Amino acid sequence: MNSASTLLSIKNMEIDFPSRDGHGRVTAVKDLNLDLAQGEIGCLLGSSGCGKSTVLRAICGFEPLKTGEIALRDKMVSSQSVHVAPNQRRVGMVFQDFALFPHLTVLQNIAFGLKDLPAQKRSSVAMEWLKRVSLSDKAQAYPHELSGGQQQRVALARAMAPEPDLILLDEPFSSLDIELRERLASEMRDILKANNITALLVTHDQYEAFAIADKVGVMSGGQVIQWDIPYELYHKPVNRYVADFIGRGVFIKGIVQSNNKVKIELGELELERDHSKDIGKEIDVLLRADDIQHDDNSPMQAEVVRKTFRGADFLYTLKLSSGTEIYAFVPSHHDHAIGEKIGIQLGIDHIVTFQD
Incomplete structure (x- = not known):
């Protein structure tokens, strides 16, 4: 049950x-x-x-x-x-294209799904839901007069109105x-x-x-x-x-050490569960973009291969000395050129590993 x-x-x-x-x-x-x-x-x-x-x-x-x-x-x-x-x-449904009726006002679109109510009640309930989605000033507008975000809120109000x-x-x-x-x-x-x-x-x-x-x-x-x-x-x-699938990351090879750490190209990381039976074995370590920190003073260097401007930061694709590529989020005031080498260090709080 x-x-x-x-x-x-x-x-x-x-x-x-x-x-x-x-x-x-x-x-x-x-x-x-x-x-x-x-x-x-x-x-x-x-x-x-x-x-x-x-x-x-x-x-x-x-x-x-x-x-x-x-x-x-x-x-x-x-x-x-x-x-x-x-x-x-x-069950109410909101579709990809919002499916609003172009010939009906916003208020009429919401009232459309309330046919079980008396006509006067329909309008007041529709108006109440327009208030709940902060669009009461658009009651007499038509869908084409609204932004995409406003149309979305109308579609949501129409789906919610029949409760x-x-x-x-x-x-x-x-x-x-x-x-x-x-x-x-x-x-x-x-x-x-x-x-x-x-x-x-x-x-x-x-x-x-x-x-x-x-x-x-x-x-x-x-x-x-x-x-x-x-x-x-x-x-x-x-x-x-x-x-x-989740996050932007890559798997890199690591070797389990006797101190319950794993050694990767960028250094050693503390393993979260007991790997004492796996000493010397190869495991995969997930490195996401937020696990790599840019540090101008770090002796560890990586080459900028690609970069994507995201406003507050860049998403850098970095090549390590072995040729392995990793990702890093770097504040956007650190605007480095393609081909330039920058200092990096590990900043992992939680390690994710997989074994074959």
């Missing part, structure tokens, strides 16, 4: 489709499990084709399950023998400018949290996922590999795929 606070529960979900050649079927989602508590924001994060949008469609009721089950507030809505109609699930149990968001920031996405993700999180809305979104952008979600599931090949809080995903990835 689920906890009383569990709003969405997915158990052992599998979904398949007919293959393109018409012979057999292809598995899109495999043995997927996750729980979302009331008021929690979850995110399925993965590259295109990993199955994340299929999961949303199944929760909505648009995709049948091959095996497993979906429950909302402890009520079964999908299984091999149960299928509650989409309009009976109390569904769950809001689903399908790549909600993909049509917006890159520099706006993180800020708007934070704004959306504030709105959802202020209204105690439970939500699940899908995205391919980890920075969006971290800006909005309480729990993130990294997906690959139709499976959730790790469902966790963002901090744990970053610092305690369960396998190489998650470690490689």
Whole structure:
């Protein structure tokens, strides 16, 4: 039995489709499990084709399950023998393109989903939700008169106005400018949290996922590999795929030492668990861009191979003397030329290692 606070529960979900050649079927989602508590924001994060949008469609009721089950507030809505109609699930949806009606005002767009209410009540409820997303001054505007971020807030208000149990968001920031996405993700999180809305979104952008979600599931090949809080995903990835997918980093070779340290090209690092049985063995050490610090006085040198200006900092690609390339975030007032050698040092607080 689920906890009383569990709003969405997915158990052992599998979904398949007919293959393109018409012979057999292809598995899109495999043995997927996750729980979302009331008021929690979850995110399925993965590259295109990993199955994340299929999961949303199944929760909505648009995709049948091959095996497993979906429950909302402890009520079964999908299984091999149960299928509650989409309009009976109390699930709201925000689409990639926001799907606003261009011929209706902002207020009319929000009121559209409130057909069960009397006409006068519809308008007042819609206006209340416009206030909650800080757009009450745009009630009589049309969608084309709004910015992308404002359109997004209207779409969110329209989805929330009928007070569904769950809001689903399908790549909600993909049509917006890159520099706006993180800020708007934070704004959306504030709105959802202020209204105690439970939500699940899908995205391919980890920075969006971290800006909005309480729990993130990294997906690959139709499976959730790790469902966790963002901090744990970053610092305690369960396998190489998650470690490689989250953050900007590289694996470099290290040799386990007798003092429970690992020796890499840049020095020795303290291992966090007992490796006394692995002395002399080779392991892979994950070095992310924030593990490398720029230090003009350091005798350790690396050559600048590439650099990307990010405003407050540069993302440098640096080549070590062995030819191995690593990443480093460096404050943007340290503007070094391609080919220049700069001093670096290790600044690792938490070491992530993997053995074959």
